[in-house]
Amino acid sequence: MKPDLPPLREVIARHGLSASKALGQNFLFDEQLLDRIAAIPGSLEGKAVLEVGPGPGGLTRALLRAGARVTAIEMDRRCLPALAELEEAFPGQLRILQGDAMAMDHDELMGEPYAILSNLPYNVGTALFTGWLSGESWPPRWTSLTLMFQQEVAQRIVAQPGTGAYGRLAVLAQWRTQAKMAMKVHRSAFTPPPKVMSAIVHVVPGEAPEGVSAKVLSRVTEAAFGQRRKMLRQSLKAMPGAVEALEALGIDPQRRAETLSVAEFVALAKRLTR
Structure with missing residues (x-):
């Protein structure tokens, strides 16, 4: 009742x-x-x-x-x-x-x-x-x-x-x-x-991709979207190893943050988590 x-x-x-x-x-x-x-x-x-x-x-x-x-x-x-x-x-x-x-x-x-x-x-x-x-x-x-x-x-x-x-x-x-x-x-x-x-x-x-730190992904997205009008090589340059990681993954550092897929951000964070 x-x-x-x-x-x-x-x-x-x-x-x-x-x-x-x-x-x-x-x-x-x-x-x-x-x-x-x-x-x-x-x-x-x-x-x-x-x-x-x-x-x-x-x-x-x-x-x-x-x-x-x-x-x-x-x-x-x-x-x-x-x-x-x-x-x-x-x-x-x-x-x-x-x-x-x-x-x-x-x-x-x-x-x-x-x-x-x-x-x-x-x-x-x-x-x-x-x-x-x-x-x-x-x-x-x-x-x-x-x-x-x-x-x-x-x-x-x-x-x-x-x-x-x-x-x-x-x-x-x-x-x-x-x-x-x-x-x-x-x-x-x-x-x-x-x-x-x-x-x-x-x-x-859902399923979490393996080998990715939530903290690292959070930092990467904060840096990338913090200056969203800039190219990634500019917005991520303060993060040690980030620009090199982009190149190793075949992601053009001249792209802007909003063009990267969620999977590309995850791959980048995974590389930087190592």
């Missing part, structure tokens, strides 16, 4: 909550949309889920309704009473932690395989995402990432070489995961409506 919950707008009004610009908050009220988001990774019945930045608990409700065991990390103390009501409505299903998700070890916190579903706060979304992608040990403890971003960021995650959106984020996301755009979300779905459209990206771990 699922508990009968008051409408989200009512909860927010009762607790005097408003979206904080400083924390990159935008609230989603459409319960049907939230249920659709919670369904993207498949059945969550009995599964451990990490949610970052639940705010007043819109997506949290949908995850709990789907039968997930949710750990929610919220920085904004104002939202804790609204979340505590959900904890009471779904006994034993919700654990609320107040604090900065960027400063926590999520694997240690969860202690078991877990899915990550979040309408990420815009100001830390990319940093959290690259953190989840950058672990040296693979496969990761997380089984999937289902994350809401500004549409422009989502496009950068799934972008193909040679396109304007292709960059470091695409390489880091695609070298050992499958990333796809799962759903676009209109700005009017939020309160207050952000200036931009949003989209949900769904990421599942």
Whole structure:
């Protein structure tokens, strides 16, 4: 028997909550949309889920309704009473932690395989995402990432070489995961409506190429795309052995970063990992 919950707008009004610009908050009220988001990774019945930045608990409700065991990390103390009501409505299903998700070890916190579903706060979304992608040990403890971003960021995650959106984020996301755009979300779905459209990206771990350090790949992409208008021989010259590695791999050092495929970046990082 699922508990009968008051409408989200009512909860927010009762607790005097408003979206904080400083924390990159935008609230989603459409319960049907939230249920659709919670369904993207498949059945969550009995599964451990990490949610970052639940705010007043819109997506949290949908995850709990789907039968997930949710750990929610919220920085904004104002939202804790609204979340505590959900904890009471779904006994034993919700654990609320107040604090900065960027400063926590999520694997240690969860202690078991877990899915990550979040309408990420815009100001830390990319940093959290690259953190989840950058672990040296693979496969990761997380089984999937289902994350809401500004549409422009989502496009950068799934972008193909040679396109304007292709960059470091695409390489880091695609070298050992499958990333796809799962759903676009209109700005009017939020309160207050952000200036931009949003989209949900769904990421599942894939096979990791052997002999490649995630740290080295991260450094290579940072250097290459840090000066994306320059030729690789220029942007990579500060990395010892990088230009020589390009030549050894038959990659023309006069090319620009956005023309290299994910596989070429992986080959370059592999050579520099040795």
